[in-house]
Amino acid sequence: MSTFASFKSLSRAMYLGFRRDKGALFFTIVFPLMFLVIFGGVFGNQTTSKAKVIQIGRVTVLDQARAHDGAELGKIMSITGGTDRAAALKKVREGDADAAVEQRGDSVVMHYSAADQVKSGTVRGYMESIVQTANIAVTGRPPTYRMVPEQVEDDSTKAIQFFTPSLLGWALASAGVFGASQTLVTWRTKGILRRLRLSPAPISAVFGARVVVSIGIALAQMALFLAIARLPVFGLKLQDSWWMAIPLVVSGVLAFLSIGMVIGAWAKTQEAAQTVTQLIVLPMAFLGGSFFPLDGAPGWLQALSYVFPLRYLNEGMLNVMMRGLGPSSALPQIGILLGISLAGAVVATRLFRWDAA
Template sequence: MNGFMALARAQWKGFWRDKQNWFWLMAFPLMFLLLFGFLLRDAGASKNTLTQIGSVAIIDQLPPEAKTQFDNLFDVTKTTDAAAAVESVRKGDVDAAVEQRGNEVILHYSQADQVNAARVQGTLGAFVDAANVAISGKPPTFTLDAVAAEDNSLKPIQFIAPGLLGWAVAMGATFNAAMPFVTWRTNKLLRRIRLTPVRTESLVASRLLVSVAVALVQMVVFLAVGVGLFDLKLSGSWWMAIPLLVCATLAFMAIGLIAGAISRTAEAASGIANVIILPMAFLSGSFIPLDQAPPWLQTISKFLPLGQLNEGLLDTMVRGEGPGSAMMPMAALLGFAVVFGLIAARLFRWED
């Protein structure tokens, strides 16, 4: 126990004395949070761009309340040149163009962007249906009352912060395992430790303790910046992120031990760790939400440790899910930790 505590204290002091750790594991991830936070601070739902060709009665004669709703949905420009308007749609400069010939409303859209086309058709179709009801004087049989699942306080930071925190913790745990062990092996420090009464388990456990402490510091810093600068709102079970991060640290430290075991230099260990973590961050939605991603990519993210971590952080921190929502990601991360840990133990070397 004395050897374990001595190693833990020495590694904790060594971590904070290395200024590169301050930058790569603290300042660097925090820069992304600040960048995305400030860029998306005032982001809202984007409008569709619509070109109105000549006079369109259903738009020009909208009552004030409906006109306000229409302006919230469409950014309208007017023109009398129908050919130029259709060409702009074809080039993708605007989402659609609309004109009216008698009682017929004609919508020009591009098949190249079917998502925007469907949104414009559906929205404009609703206004046409409302105009028909107003003319006929007969109320519709069915009505739709659309209510948002989230309240008005939901902002992009709610989704940015958990993903970037997951990436920061994954990177910190991986590098905290890969870099020191390969450095200690090359400078013969591991060989000297082996000659002492300290067991291998104590050496790894002390490094794990330092990595968990660093992950918790990262969490505190991220939440302080998110809440203080960008009005991040945490759900009731946000504290479940703590055991979730501990399980994630176990999994990613095991990955780092594998990278350190198969590397002969610190530079090689750093390269291998980056090759593992950076693509995983993109595939797991750390930088870009996967809500609109293809189904196959969403499936892949579920089989990645960082994907499980990000999903668990989103559920517990911002989606308002209960503590039970973290159990499955925690179990998956512990499973990854066991598998990767066994591989790392098999590859572990005291000296080159």
């Protein structure tokens, strides 16, 4: 009759119940991962496609540029050769190529379409710079000024870097709140709580089991998220203190469980619990910054976002996993999440009922 034996068997019962619940498995594990794959895929490779340029016949400057610095040029332009001028112009007209370039004496003529002005403008810029470089080279003197382009974003702003922790936060929130509220309502309406009350198992074993199973599921979710995001397709890069996300996840799960316990203690039916859970989790996911970064959001929205525990979890995880902040940077968020857990637990205890009646 030891507390631990009760705790162990209840944990097992809860885990098996979860694992065999296809709906729960889908919504807590697969569904968020689908979002990760879609968001990571859609926003992940937002590099502009290369300019397609057709070279008609011989174009001296272009040949020189390719010979001199072909690899660098290849990153921004794909140049195909062609002798048929009419066919090349037709391709440009139809949008299959961005520009066609030919040489007339000392002039480099670039044919472009007005249909895509951004693209043609880009190609024009490239071509002008190639011509200028050639002109300077002809003088035989080294250039006085150099332009060194540097992108302000480094790898860490790639979409996957944002979406991995944020969507994980959402997944944890919905699994935690749903798990706790559904367990509590179902167990009460089905009379399992009464049955447990009539057994010598301590109540702490009952709740301890729920908490431990939820934390286990959360860590599995985290592992899956990281494993998928680190696939070469998505290319997630973790910063040194990423492991600090583990205590963050644990305290986040506690906060979500306590919210779920409050809902579960209050709600009379499963339907009511489900509705209220959705009403809390979805706005929390949006306003807590799981679906889009809040950095650019208006001030009032940012202020509002701090109402939701998910905001602290997301921010904490972004800081340690992506922004490269130190381990101690997560402590305030952990503290706040634990505070929310405690407050929720107090409220849930006061609302708690053993019986459906």
